[in-house]
Amino acid sequence: MNLIYFLCFVFVYLSAVDIFKPVSSIKCWNCRSDSDPKCADPFDNSSIPITDCSVEEELKHLPGVKATMCRKIRQKVHGEWRYYRGCAWLGEPGIGGDERYCLMRTGTYNVFMEYCTCISKDGCNTASLPITSPVSTFIISGILFLVARFIIL
Numbered sequence: 061m062n063l064i065y066f067l068c069f070v071f072v073y074l075s076a077v078d079i080f081k082p083v084s085s086i087k088c089w090n091c092r093s094d095s096d097p098k099c100a101d102p103f104d105n106s107s108i109p110i111t112d113c114s115v116e117e118e119l120k121h122l123p124g125v126k127a128t129m130c131r132k133i134r135q136k137v138h139g140e141w142r143y144y145r146g147c148a149w150l151g152e153p154g155i156g157g158d159e160r161y162c163l164m165r166t167g168t169y170n171v172f173m174e175y176c177t178c179i180s181k182d183g184c185n186t187a188s189l190p191i192t193s194p195v196s197t198f199i200i201s202g203i204l205f206l207v208a209r210f211i212i213l
């Protein structure tokens with residue numbers, strides 16, 4: 061399973077390289093839950109700043125790349141959830157263009173990460189809806205396949 065996640069990341073990083081879209085500006089919620097608990101889910105925008113990504117600084121390791129999307133990162137480190145919201149520099153929105161899906165990655169030592177990107181509207185990085193991960197889609201299709209098999213046989 062980890063190999064699939066790794067390949068997803070590689071694909072997203074590579075696809076970012078050849079995307080030179082006209083620069084459009086998007087505004088994203090910008091916060092981290094360790095300094096503002098309202099940044100966590102369920103998201104409460106009342107004290108959270110919204111940032112215009114077109115005026116965000118370029119990243120040192122990504123010269124010339126503009127932030128054109130929003131992202132939300134949910135990370136579990138040693139049993140504790142952390143949330144980060146802000147502008148995104150790399151990748152494509154959602155997975156295969158579907159913003160309901162996020163990249164998931166499970167590491168060792170009880171580390172779990174979910175990385176969601178979106179571009180559909182200003183402040184789109186709120187999403188706190190239940191998210192179907194590629195893993196559960198995979199499991200559900202497996203179950204459907206088995207059910208279909210037993211019905212047919």
Ligand SMILES: *[C@@H]1O[C@H](CO)[C@@H](O)[C@H](O)[C@H]1NC(C)=O
Nearest residue numbers: 103104105106110182183186
């Ligand atoms: C903040 O959240 C409230 C309630 O969900 C919503 O009505 C409002 O439009 C949001 N503010 C902005 C600037 O999006």
